[in-house]
Amino acid sequence: MQLKYLQTIADAQEYDCKVVGLAWSPNNQKLAVATIDRQVVLYDEKGEKRDRFSTKPFDPEAGKKSYIITGIAFSPDSTKIAVAQSDCIVYVYKIGEKWGEKKAICNKFPQPSPVTCIIWLLTGPIICGLVDGKVRALQIKSNKSQSLFASDSLVVSLAPNSKGTGFLSGHIDGNIIRFYLTNDHNEDEAQGRIVVHSAPPYALAWPQGYIFVGGCDKRVAVFNNNGKLVKNFDYSRDNDEYEFTVAVCSPSGQAVVMGSFDRIRLYNYNTRRSLWEETAPKEIKNFYTITALAWKKDGSKVTCGGLCGAVFMFETVLKRTIWKDKFEITYVGPSQVLVKPLDTNERGVILRSQHGGEIEDVRIMGKDCYLVARTEETLLVADLSRNLLSEVPWSNSLRHEKFYFENPNVCLVFNAGELTLIEYGDNDILCSVRTEFANPHLISVRLNERNPASENKKLAYLLDLKTICIVDLVNGYMIAQISHDSKIDWLELNETGHHLLFRDKKQRLLLVDTVTQSKQTIFTGVSFVQWIENSDVAVAQSGNTLAIWYNIDLPENPTLMAIKGDVTDVIRNNSKTEAICVDGNNTFSVELDEGLVEFGTALNDNDFSRAILFLENMENSSEAEVMWHTLYVIAMKQQNLTLADRCSSALGDVATSHFLRETMQTAQKFIEKYNENPNNSPDVWARLSILYGELATAENIYLEQGNIDAALEMYKKLHKWDEAIRLAEQRNHEKLDELKQERMTLLVQSGQFEKIGQILEGEGKYEEALTMYVKSNKLLRIPKLLEKEPSLLEDHSAIANVLKSLVKQELFEAAAEVYEKLDKPDLAMECYRKGKVWNKAVDLARTVSPDKVVQLEEEWGDSLVENKQMDAAISHYIEAGCTIKALDAAVAAKQWKKAVHIVKVIEDADTVKKYYELIANHFATAKVSKSSNIINSVNDLIG
Template sequence: MQLKHLKTIMQAEDGMAKIAAIAWAPNNVRLAVSTYDRIIHLFDEMGEKKDKFSTKPVDSKYGKKSYVIKGLAFSPDSTKIAVGQTDNIIFVYKIGEVWGEKKVICNKFPQQSAVTCLIWLSEGRIIFGQADGKVRSANHKSNKSQTLYATDSYVVSLASNPRGTGFLSGHEDGTIVRYYVVEDSSMEEQGRVTVHSAPPYALAWPMGHILAAGSDRRVVLYSREGRVVRQFDYSRDDTEKEFTVACCSPSGQAVAVGSFDRLRVFSWSPRKSSWEENQPKEIPNLYTITALSWKRDGSRVTCGALCGAVEMFESVLKRTLWKNKFEMTYVGPSQVLVKPLDPGSRGVILKSHYGYEIDDVRIMGRDNYLVARTSETILLGDLQRNLLSEVLWNSSGRNEKFYFDNPAVCLIFNAGELSLVVYGENDILGSVRTEFMNPHQISVRLNERRLNTAEDNKKLAYLLDLKTICIVDLVYGTTISQVTHDSKIDWLELNETGHKLLFRDKKMRLTLVDILRDQKSSILNFCTFVQWVPGSDVVVAQSRSNLCVWYNIDVPEQVTLFNIKGEIVDVVRADGKTEVHLF
């Protein structure tokens, strides 16, 4: 992981002008900076200043200089900002979705003690520490706050886990406490984890570990159980000062730690299964780093300093181009930012949920889908809908073939096995054995035109052999029906409800199967084109110079014929009407 300086967002002043807090919005398009004069400055993702607003004291009679801002955090939807203050209150400002909207206070959370640190979890709760040692939670929807736990030691830092389901609190006596606000599949034991040798002002919760650092000039990585896993000791380095702040990358595989004139980055190596220190970033005359924030897509790190300077860095492992159409920025071992080069296009964040290193990313399916690999998984993505999936996958020589004809599901063929992966889901929907890889001989229907009273409806039709069709219920993993035929089948398709099946054989005969009634009937000869009309059970087919339409497929003998010139190439339903395209 290398940090490359991009620009100076705010210039340093001649004297002390401490940057109190910095926060990136979850949607990656806003950056908030709190300055010494209690003003919140708003920047776009390129670091251009767009807006600002002043904060307020709990009571105007005490004056505008009666408090200090100690925490700043965006709401999960990026439309609100929580500000924690030393005059015993948290204000939540509504800033809107576009630049220039009026800033209004939508929540007030008065407290009995000064707020010392603050985070806003993706789960929705505002978590804050206080000078009296309490760690509390605030709900902006109910406008109520409550104490989660109390200690006898000043809260110096808070750090969320990468999933946003739990947090760590660091205290003045060195204690580090772990707490979860919602159930988590990978929950660890709650309560006191360990006691650091100094107040852990620099605290982070990277994936599988805890990082703590402070005035003792030691960066320590602890295990889940609180045992020391790795230690970086700079106590004998006269050029190093105390560590003041830390922030974790969105992937949980890197941590930036700030000190005096220096920014250090520690990253996890999946191949070596250990933490390593990268080349530190020396920043002469920056003085003590007082605030740090990592952009949610992993591509930027922003830091603020004692004299008011705010610097933006690019955090990149490597960058590649795909056919001069997409830029792929590896912002961590298991996280890649994939962005089209077209102006105005937004990218997607490809991330391995298992923490495996992504070593190959390809854009496929007319540049609408992506396929990436790790040593143990395959990642799939629909770029148009920003739906990403990661499924466990055994290494098989990378001979898989991917088909993207179905907009809801990806078909993966490998060594005689067909696997189905729904975009946006992290499990394989189903797998079957078949040797026939032609997508025209496979049909998948997933809750299309679903009836209100219907159960989960996911069906697959495929060829067992060239004369046998197998129909599978993917919800229960059971075979519903097998259809045998006297000639080789070259095309098949289920209707949207999965209750009927059409197939055509090499002799150009079209056959209808009623799956629920277990009935099979031949309905057309010399069939050169056939298609279900989208959103209905109407069938359109061509036989020689006739356009054949079944408006009620339950009565297949009732067919409407139209004489046409040319060949049908497509049936399109849009704006309440259906069109048949001829060539």
């Protein structure tokens, strides 16, 4: 690096007119020059004078000449200047962002002794050194000062580190003290005194990993961070050299400028040799003592001020190249590059390696919107339009990487089967995965789009041609793995990452829910598909049909439009959404329903007022109903009762709306009583649980509050009497009997005699239960009741009435069971036969009348034949000895093998002749070799 003279900003005077301070603003737009006559002059980056203001004394009565300025410093946001004065005060002036804005003092920091030097760290606080040896931090927001440490000797210099997290203070006794304001420094770099120099360290700088010290001994000493001397530039034998008065390091920390008398010396760090080297000094005749130095934050310029008021500007450039007549690339240091567009007035991007590596191979890519550069150990990518820079560790890959910039938030780097994601502005690799498919259409990344409540970063890519993998980039685990039966040629996540669309080689469009991993085909013959920006609306084209899914949660109901030509893009801007179509040489647009798109966007942005306004202007339709329901679900999730009430009213759900309004009244009472958020109200929680149907949860909430009466009242209102009595019994409630009586009264009034019978049966009141069952005409419960309590059979009159009713209602099975209990098997058998409960009839016959079993088996078979259950009837006919009927059933059921077995046991050939022909014809047609015997038998019969 060399210093090249550019221009004179301020001319020298014929008298002592010392420049007491220089400061470049962090945004590189302003240069402040403090003069001995207590003024601050402001210049633009081109060195043109644009503004000035005078400073004020701490004590107005002491007069305007009672002090001098001892130092100045810009704020991190470039809108304020701190001015240190010898009359024991630091003023902070607000100068604004634009030229000509009114200057005003926004902070005053009185000090116990005169201020000698000042810096403003990037981390926020102002640091000043005092004559009494104290170093103090000045907090802008609180307007308070605090002492960081104290020494016994005057502070002559302050030097910040490049990160703005710590500083060095030089004292007149030669001590150099290091202090950090944050805890992110290296543990090996201890705080406190680290160096004792042989002379007062007026020239002090803190480049990366080293400390530069110069003073009246005409030596420049270089120490490492542990205070060990690593280099000594000794000019004590040079009679033309004088003491070093001031020092400044470059923003990259790889160069240091030291000022003395009529001379500036530049020291560069050789990254390849890992040592500091001196370049040829810059001689400035008749400049006299260098009193101030400042390095522009982009590293391109150094300004120096002298004893007679002169201010010179020098350019610090290693080399400069032009990229395709579009960008100027200026290497201002080994690890710092300034990239500026040539055709606009934009300020460009400062490319700086945080690791101090030498930057090489700077390339502008991605339609001139992105930048890629390298060091030996890192890769740098930058978004030029948003000034976002990332530097990530990168091994030597022979520079075979392919870069993709289609995604505005992340750079895709593909190399040797590995895909790496680098988020712009983040210095850590977002994700690395193995894949052989580097096509951007087969990779989809979504990073915190649409302002999510929590971190939402997802990646979808192809594991192979038929398998999609979806990864959560926040937690680093796989969400889903989707397998398909055909090759996939396009995929894309929606902006929230909750849905994935993909298309296969058969032009089928499929939708995947990334949460449930469900997959369904939603369109076929698809030639174009795209998610609409800032929405969950999808658009696809198939032939001359354009399908729009305004509600992707209902993929089976897309809106279809007839179009001509091929859709090439869908654009949304200026409150309009249009599909761009190309038909031959003609290009035209098809406007979509921006209102429907807007509704989805409003929901995603939680702008419910906008969503309601849109729905209120819609006509009543099934689509509007679905949207109101969607809005209701969201409102309930967020416990927004007012919104939920409005939605339920629109849906015509009067009961829910009424319940929600009562809940809102409960919430209002809670606010008035406790002055807290109504979401903290247990009564509101319980009512919402009731609305969700979670009665057990509501009960627990009431019980936790000790309010059992509220839980009982809830069950009573919902007519859950069994639950209410169960709870009262568990808690031994005093109103248990009252509840039981109240339930019984209600059941009697509503004619629920069967329920009464169940209750009485449970209480052991069997006779009363029998009466209720008869009265309710629910007679099927009676046999089980009689089985449980046989003594009821002794009431012959009641049992006779029960049997009469059972037979009248043709409940023969139940009647038969009662007859069995009365030990009347014949009547029971008759009822089983009438009810066609043949299995129980046969079982009973085997016990009491074995001679009737054969007849019952035949009747059972006949019943099955009537019901066309031929296959089931065969075995019963065989049991009954009715072989002809069994053969008929087997032939009718086409159970030919069974028919062969049956026909063999029938001796009457004339009777089975027709069956032989049927069976033989079947086997002959089926070409089964086993039919030969049957065919021969048939021939014998016919012959």
